[in-house]
Amino acid sequence: MSRYAINSLLYHLKKDPDLRARFIKDARATIADADLTGAERAAFIAGDMRKLNELGGYLHLVMSVPKIGTHGGH
Numbered sequence: 416m417s418r419y420a421i422n423s424l425l426y427h428l429k430k431d432p433d434l435r436a437r438f439i440k441d442a443r444a445t446i447a448d449a450d451l452t453g454a455e456r457a458a459f460i461a462g463d464m465r466k467l468n469e470l471g472g473y474l475h476l477v478m479s480v481p482k483i484g485t486h487g488g489h
Contacts, residue, residue, distance in 0.1 A: 418471035
């Protein structure tokens with residue numbers, strides 16, 4: 416498990432609207448090259464923000480990425 420990889424991706428999804436748009440359109444393809452474990456990758460693809468938090472995602476980042484995950488209406 417890599418907290419850094421999770422939080423780095425969350426940060427970039429929060430700050431980069433183009434990346435976020437690509438992720439919303441095709442999460443699997445967008446994170447294909449990310450350094451994530453299978454569980455981390457599955458949580459991102461499912462939009463399971465609770466699981467991302469459990470896996471080490473900082474709560475502030477998990478809750479602040481607009482339009483992705485179960486809290487954002489995706």
